[in-house]
Amino acid sequence: MATFKDGANGSFNGKVGSVVGYQWRGINVMRSLPKKSKKPRSEKQLANERRMKLAMSFLSPITTVIRLGYQQATEGLPMTPFNMALSYHKKQAIGGSYPELYFDYSKAKISIGPLASAESLAAEWTGDGLSFSWDGSSDNLLMKEQNTIIVLHLEATKGWDIRTSGIQRGAGHYLFPLPSNLIGKEIHAYVAFNEILSDRMSDSRYIHVPAVG
Known part of the structure; x- marks a missing residue:
């Protein structure tokens, strides 16, 4: 009705x-309302569906982060932050040719924005977790006080671990604690910065942490 x-x-x-x-x-x-078609789907349609599925599998578990990361970029536009991220990842973060399509983690972005991205980003395993470092030096106090967002995709479990607050950019490092069964496993990591009192974000930076041992 x-x-x-x-x-x-x-x-x-x-x-x-x-x-x-x-x-x-x-x-x-x-x-x-959409009309059901009796025509078989074309390879182009099947490829688009596969791209959609791959992009959604990455974005859906971290919807809250994506909404924050793309919020400013959608201001004044007739689309949601999630839809903008979905469009980007379908076009930019899918590799291969149909039917051998795959998600390219190195092209993914959890945020886009005008703030300076992480410089000299590195990560290494310790006995307690994954130790991140980046260039936290700056003469700009507001820049040093920016919040750091770290998102991990754990290849072994296909799970996620996220930190969205409590890490200042000026610290230049963070030890991300992980359970012992995940230490040394392959991880796809993303680091971004945002201003506490605004929607302004940096483009996220990607770092691949290979398995060790």
């Missing part, structure tokens, strides 16, 4: 016949 707003000539929410009306970001939207 559809509900009208502002009378019969106004907007509506819900389905009426072959169209559906709804509000998105305060805008009244109406679109046609």
Whole structure:
């Protein structure tokens, strides 16, 4: 059932016949309902579906981080932060040719923005976890006080571990504690910075930590 707003000539929410009306970001939207096709899907369509699935498998577990990381980039645009990230990763972070497509972790970005990205980023294993370091020196106090975001994708478990607060950029290092069964395993890591009192972000930087031992 559809509900009208502002009378019969106004907007509506819900389905009426072959169209559906709804509000998105305060805008009244109406679109046609999709029609099922009996035609077999083309290779191009199948490749697009595979790209979508690969991008979603990376983004969905870290939705909260992605919304923060792409928030400023979508200001004034008719798209959500997550949709912008999805579009980027479908186009830029998928390698290979269909049907041999794969997700390229080195091309992924958990954030985009105008702040300076991490310089001299490095990571090494210790007995307690993964020790990150970056250039934290700066004459700019506001820059040194920027927040550091670290996201780990754990290849062994296909799981994630995230730190979004409590690490100042000016510290220049952070020991990311991990359980003993994950120490020395392969990890894909992303480091980004954001200003505490604004949506301003840096482009994230990627670092691959190979398995050891």
